[in-house]
Amino acid sequence: MRAIEARQIPINDYLEREGIKPAHVRQGGNVLWYSSPLRAGDSDPSFKVDTQKNLWFDHGMSRGGNVIDLVCELRNMTVRDALRLLEETGLYRGVVVPGSNPALFSGQNKRQFAGEKKKEVRALRTIAGLLKFSELGKSSTRL
Numbered sequence: 001m002r003a004i005e006a007r008q009i010p011i012n013d014y015l016e017r018e019g020i021k022p023a024h025v026r027q028g029g030n031v032l033w034y035s036s037p038l039r040a041g042d043s044d045p046s047f048k049v050d051t052q053k054n055l056w057f058d059h060g061m062s063r064g065g066n067v068i069d070l071v072c073e074l075r076n077m078t079v080r081d082a083l084r085l086l087e088e089t090g091l092y093r094g095v096v097v098p099g100s101n102p103a104l105f106s107g108q109n110k111r112q113f114a115g116e117k118k119k120e121v122r123a124l125r126t127i128a129g130l131l132k133f134s135e136l137g138k139s140s141t142r143l
Contacts, residue, residue, distance in 0.1 A: 001083045001084070001086055001087035001092065002083070003068060003079070003083060005092050006067060006068050006082075006083050006086045006087075006092065007054070007066050007067060007068065008054075008092060008093065009067050009086055009089070009091045009092055009093075010051065010054060010067075010091070011049050011051075011054055011055070011056050011066075011067045011070060012032055012049055012051055013091050014067055014070070014071070014086070014089065014091060015034065015037065015049070017089060017091065018037070018074075020034060020037050021034075022034050022045075022049070023035055023045040024045055029051060030050065030051050030052050031048060031049070031050055031051070032048070032049040032051060033045040033046075033047065033048055033049075034047040034048075034049065035047065036058050036060055036061070037074060038058055038061060038063075038073055038074065039058070039060055039061065042060060046058065046059040046060045047059070047060075054066065054067065056069075056070055067086065068082050068083065068086070071085060071086060
């Protein structure tokens with residue numbers, strides 16, 4: 001599994017799979033608070049997961065990151081091993097949707113999508129020019 005794919009795995013889904021449940025749900029499920037899975041004896045939930053950004057932050061450790069960083073911290077493993085473990089979970093749900101988060105795309109994909117966008121803009125400008133020309137023709141026949 002590539003990192004770009006692994007980052008799409010929702011952190012809360014991974015934590016749930018590990019048997020870790022949120023202590024508090026805030027902002028309609030957009031913010032989840034847990035007792036820290038990284039520190040023993042965390043009685044006051046200080047581990048925050050932002051489900052919209054798919055990022056975590058442990059206030060007791062002043063550390064955070066994405067799902068890959070979390071697996072590395074929890075399991076004390078390398079990124080390569082974390083990616084392998086995340087692939088085995090089966091939590092990855094498919095392809096990355098273009099435009100969902102530009103930071104997730106490789107340089108090649110960014111260039112490809114930028115090129116497609118430029119083609120669309122050119123086509124729209126051509127259509128607008130034709131419409132303008134068509135309108136000019138209509139107004140001159142009225143004179």
